[in-house]
Structure formats: C-alpha cells, structure tokens
Amino acid sequence: MDFELSAEHQAIRETARRFVDKELPRTRILEWVRAKQEPPRELFHKLGELGMYGFLMPPEYSGMDRTDPMGMIMFVEQLARASSALTTAYGRAAVILGPLVANFANKQQKDMVLPKIIAGETFMALGLTEPGSGSDAASLKTRAVKQADGSYVINGEKMFCTQAQSAGFLILTARTDPDAVKQEGISMFLVENPGANPAIKITRVETMGMAMVPTFAVSFDNLRLPASTLIGKENEGWKYMLHGLDNERLYHGAIGVGASQGIIDEVSAYVKQRVQFGKPLSKLQSVRHKIVDMQLRVEAARLLTYRGAAVLAKTGACHNEASYAKIAGAECYMHCAYTGLHLLGGFGYCVDSGLPMHFQDAKLFEIGGGAMEVQRDIIARGLGL
Ligand SMILES: Cc1cc2nc3c(=O)[nH]c(=O)nc-3n(C[C@H](O)[C@H](O)[C@H](O)COP(=O)(O)OP(=O)(O)OC[C@H]3O[C@@H](n4cnc5c(N)ncnc54)[C@H](O)[C@@H]3O)c2cc1C
Structure with missing residues (x-):
C-alpha cells in the first residue's frame, strides 16, 4: 500500500491550490451567493486553459487521460475549499456529463460537445x-x-x-x-x-x-x-446513466473533503486570533478538541476517497468504495459546517464569515446524487446483507 501521491498528482494539487487562493477569495464567492448569480464564464475558461476539464476525457479531444480519477479528485478537493456549489458547476460538465458523452455519444455529438466542455466554454444540465x-x-x-x-x-x-x-x-x-x-x-x-x-x-x-x-x-x-x-x-439510457456513478460518488466525496478542509482552515485561523477570557480561543481545550475532531473526519473521508480513486484507476470499478467515500465526505461536510459555524460564534452567524453558505450548501450532498440511505444500501449489498 502506497500512501504517496505521484509527482503529477501533487503538481495538479498545487496548481489548483494556487488558482483557488488567487482567483476565489471568500469575498468574491459571497458576491455570487448574495446575487444568486452564476460565476462568470471567464472563470471556467481559465480552468479550461489549465487543463482541468480533461481528467476523464479521451486524449483525442485534448483530454489528459480518461482514466485519471485521482487527478480529478486532487482538483475537486481544492476547488471545493472555495465553494462546493461552484464545484458542482464544474463537475456536472467535467465529471458527470462530459464523460457520459465521451463514452456513449456518436462522433458528431462528441465533436459538438466535448471541445466546448474541455475549454470550459459550456455549462451542462x-x-x-x-x-x-x-x-x-x-x-x-x-x-x-x-x-x-x-x-x-x-x-x-x-x-x-x-x-x-x-x-x-x-x-x-x-x-x-x-x-x-x-x-x-x-x-x-x-x-x-x-x-x-x-x-x-x-x-x-x-x-x-x-x-x-x-x-x-x-x-x-x-x-x-x-x-x-x-x-x-x-x-439503453439507463445503462449510460449508471456507467459514471463511481466517478460521480468519488467526486462528491472529494467535494465534502475539500469544503470541510476549507472550513477548518478558516476556523483555525479565527480561533487563534480571537481572544476571550484573556487568551486565544484556540487555547481552550473544548475548542481545540472540536477542531481536531473535524480534522479527524476529514482525514478519514480523504483516505476513503483516495482509496476509491486508486481502486477505480486500477480495476475500472469501485462501487462500494465510492459509496463509502460519498457518505464520509457528505457527513463530514455537514458536521464541519455545523461545528465551524458554532466555533465562530456570532461572526459565524454572519453571512460575511462564509459559514452560513456552507451550512446551507452542505445538506445537498446528503440528498443529491443518491441519498445517504441509498449509499448505505449499496454497501450493505456489497457486504452480502
Ligand atoms: C439543489 C438540487 C439540485 C439537484 N440537481 C439535479 C440535477 O441537476 N439533475 C437531476 O436529475 N436531479 C437533480 N437533483 C435531484 C436529486 O438527485 C434528488 O433530490 C435525489 O436523488 C433525491 O430524490 P428526491 O429529492 O426525490 O427524494 P426522495 O427519493 O423522495 O427521497 C426522500 C428521502 O427518503 C429517503 N429514502 C429514499 N430512498 C430510500 C431508500 N431506498 N432507503 C431508505 N431511505 C430512502 C432518504 O432519506 C431521502 O432523502 C437535485 C436536487 C437538489 C435538491
């Protein structure tokens, strides 16, 4: 068992991290949230220029490698640090529907759709x-x-x-x-x-x-x-729908991991500088332990997600692993949104803190794309129950 990321995957992670830190500060994300407005297309074009739509696409359409779920996860995790909602706009094209078109559409349809997806030029529904x-x-x-x-x-x-x-x-x-x-x-x-x-x-x-x-x-x-x-x-449409589910569930796991890590990073910075009773909140044991428990859940969800991606890349399927990753990521995100908001106190309740956005967005990942109960049923079948 190798816990090291390849040099290529580390490079994807670093490129994505730099992009998110530069282009997607919280203030910018909250502008779109307040306006109930889609992010500008130009943002997605930039992702296209960086090659971030190619992980699951065929090389003949300038994709990177259609068998690189780990690369996809490295990127999704970083993007979700900024916003899980924004990540779904990317993922509906790059993870769910682009690969479906690549695998099952005819050449004329692929020629019409895939170049636009890979360039970050189109949303998909x-x-x-x-x-x-x-x-x-x-x-x-x-x-x-x-x-x-x-x-x-x-x-x-x-x-x-x-x-x-x-x-x-x-x-x-x-x-x-x-x-x-x-x-x-x-x-x-x-x-x-x-x-x-x-x-x-x-x-x-x-x-x-x-x-x-x-x-x-x-x-x-x-x-x-x-x-x-x-x-x-x-x-034959139902078969096409099922085909990409492993990638979709791993991607949901990675969203949960990334969004939760984003919350923990923000909360940790806050409690180190917020002084009450003569010392930073981070020196209070109950506060420190809450943050450690959040990080513990993230580490577990991250490992489950990476394991699923490794199994998928090696064997072509990871049904149980993908459901484990999706449950762990979604439940971790709900927990971190709830606990993170609490630890910021009154500021956490303010829209400017970004926590209300996470609090509202997180719940979707326990419902959409197969509710938690449906994922547990998949695992139960895998366990022979
Ligand atoms: C914001 C948002 C965006 C979405 N985007 C899309 C989209 O772009 N395209 C699209 O096609 N769909 C989309 N969906 C739909 C989403 O995938 C469904 O909401 C989801 O599949 C659950 O279906 P449902 O809402 O009808 O809930 P129901 O199927 O009615 O289930 C309700 C609840 O019942 C329980 N339940 C259901 N089945 C079982 C079971 N087998 N065992 C035990 N308990 C169970 C679960 O607790 C579940 O949450 C979106 C949903 C939302 C809220």
Missing part, C-alpha cells in the same frame, strides 16, 4: 429527476414518442434540473418503451440550448443553498427532437 421520481429515478415518466420520420416528440416534466437555463446542452432522459421493465425503456437525448427552446418551459426553484447554481423545474410541451439527438441506442 442533467434532466433525470422528476416530480414523481427521485431516488427511484428509473421510474421516470417523461415520454419520448418516435415519429414516422425517426424524430421524437417529448412531453413531461423534470425537477431539479440544475443550470438548465444557462446550459449549452441538456442531457435528457425519457421513456421510449412504456411496456418494458422500467430500467429498460429509457433513452437519452442531447438537447442543445434548452433555455432558448420555446417548447421547453424553465421555472426557477427557490432552494435553501447552492445560490450560485440555480436549479429549475422544466417541462416539455411537444418538444420535437431530431433522430440525431438520440445518444447511443434507444432504450
């Missing part, structure tokens, strides 16, 4: 969840009915379709065979510029956190999609 189907996502009801000319007509509703308004592309799941077993009748479509399509109605959903990555209810009223928008084969 996923339309999977519906008002009636969340954890049980395969029970989705949005219909795609094939027409005589090979095109499809889409009717139905999606829920929590994040960045649907600004995304260059929406990856849409819809039922093409209503008579098949639920997982087997689903297809996937590539919809360009959903925000500009008159057959797509997009309505913002007010959420408690993630202010800079808005999420939407999206409905489709006789949306006609040409046959060329089908990704891969008809009725």
Whole structure:
C-alpha cells in the first residue's frame, strides 16, 4: 500500500491550490451567493486553459487521460475549499456529463460537445429527476414518442434540473418503451440550448443553498427532437446513466473533503486570533478538541476517497468504495459546517464569515446524487446483507 501521491498528482494539487487562493477569495464567492448569480464564464475558461476539464476525457479531444480519477479528485478537493456549489458547476460538465458523452455519444455529438466542455466554454444540465421520481429515478415518466420520420416528440416534466437555463446542452432522459421493465425503456437525448427552446418551459426553484447554481423545474410541451439527438441506442439510457456513478460518488466525496478542509482552515485561523477570557480561543481545550475532531473526519473521508480513486484507476470499478467515500465526505461536510459555524460564534452567524453558505450548501450532498440511505444500501449489498 502506497500512501504517496505521484509527482503529477501533487503538481495538479498545487496548481489548483494556487488558482483557488488567487482567483476565489471568500469575498468574491459571497458576491455570487448574495446575487444568486452564476460565476462568470471567464472563470471556467481559465480552468479550461489549465487543463482541468480533461481528467476523464479521451486524449483525442485534448483530454489528459480518461482514466485519471485521482487527478480529478486532487482538483475537486481544492476547488471545493472555495465553494462546493461552484464545484458542482464544474463537475456536472467535467465529471458527470462530459464523460457520459465521451463514452456513449456518436462522433458528431462528441465533436459538438466535448471541445466546448474541455475549454470550459459550456455549462451542462442533467434532466433525470422528476416530480414523481427521485431516488427511484428509473421510474421516470417523461415520454419520448418516435415519429414516422425517426424524430421524437417529448412531453413531461423534470425537477431539479440544475443550470438548465444557462446550459449549452441538456442531457435528457425519457421513456421510449412504456411496456418494458422500467430500467429498460429509457433513452437519452442531447438537447442543445434548452433555455432558448420555446417548447421547453424553465421555472426557477427557490432552494435553501447552492445560490450560485440555480436549479429549475422544466417541462416539455411537444418538444420535437431530431433522430440525431438520440445518444447511443434507444432504450439503453439507463445503462449510460449508471456507467459514471463511481466517478460521480468519488467526486462528491472529494467535494465534502475539500469544503470541510476549507472550513477548518478558516476556523483555525479565527480561533487563534480571537481572544476571550484573556487568551486565544484556540487555547481552550473544548475548542481545540472540536477542531481536531473535524480534522479527524476529514482525514478519514480523504483516505476513503483516495482509496476509491486508486481502486477505480486500477480495476475500472469501485462501487462500494465510492459509496463509502460519498457518505464520509457528505457527513463530514455537514458536521464541519455545523461545528465551524458554532466555533465562530456570532461572526459565524454572519453571512460575511462564509459559514452560513456552507451550512446551507452542505445538506445537498446528503440528498443529491443518491441519498445517504441509498449509499448505505449499496454497501450493505456489497457486504452480502
Ligand atoms: C439543489 C438540487 C439540485 C439537484 N440537481 C439535479 C440535477 O441537476 N439533475 C437531476 O436529475 N436531479 C437533480 N437533483 C435531484 C436529486 O438527485 C434528488 O433530490 C435525489 O436523488 C433525491 O430524490 P428526491 O429529492 O426525490 O427524494 P426522495 O427519493 O423522495 O427521497 C426522500 C428521502 O427518503 C429517503 N429514502 C429514499 N430512498 C430510500 C431508500 N431506498 N432507503 C431508505 N431511505 C430512502 C432518504 O432519506 C431521502 O432523502 C437535485 C436536487 C437538489 C435538491
């Protein structure tokens, strides 16, 4: 067992750390949070220039190496120190939907989408969840009915379709065979510029956190999609959805680790300079121990996440390890947001401290992309239970 990061992964981590320290100070992040506004595109272009969209992309599209989950994790961990929400805008393209397009779309579709993702030029949206189907996502009801000319007509509703308004592309799941077993009748479509399509109605959903990555209810009223928008084969969409889940869960683990470390760093600096009862708060045992317990959880979640990435890179799959990493990262983030806010006292309750943002954002990671109970069920099956 080798606990050393390779020189290449250390270099990615350092590049990312410098980028975050220079470009993403807390004051800048909070401007976007207050304005409920997406970060400027220019920020993502810079990430593209640094090659940070390439970890899971094929080399022929200028990606670095499609089998480098550890590189992805090194970067995600650093970006999440600044903001977990911002990291999801990156990850939806770089970790979840870009690799899906790279693995299952045809050449024409890849040529249209991948160069834009790799350059950091486009946001991506996923339309999977519906008002009636969340954890049980395969029970989705949005219909795609094939027409005589090979095109499809889409009717139905999606829920929590994040960045649907600004995304260059929406990856849409819809039922093409209503008579098949639920997982087997689903297809996937590539919809360009959903925000500009008159057959797509997009309505913002007010959420408690993630202010800079808005999420939407999206409905489709006789949306006609040409046959060329089908990704891969008809009725195979569910398999494509499952394919990238290991990377997605490790990425969620890394977000939890990075965001928690960001909180601990800020809180540690604060308690060293905040004097009460004649000494810095950091000299009070109960304060020191709370910080140590936060760091302990981060170290455990980090090791689980790195282990998952190492197993994935070596064997191509890491279902249990990825679920361990996702649970550990998400629960660590919730704990650190709660404890960190408490340790900053009244300042922690102020928006300027950044802790309310973390407090509001952290909860999503225990719900989205497979709730904690769903992850525990995956592990339980792996344990033969
Ligand atoms: C801010 C935000 C952004 C999102 N972005 C997207 C997006 O871009 N695209 C997209 O498609 N979806 C997105 N989602 C949807 C997200 O993935 C779902 O919310 C998630 O899968 C849970 O589904 P649900 O909300 O319908 O909860 P439900 O499935 O109704 O579950 C509610 C609760 O029931 C419990 N539960 C569920 N299943 C089980 C089980 N098997 N065993 C035990 N307990 C269980 C859990 O506690 C769970 O939290 C987003 C959600 C949010 C809140």
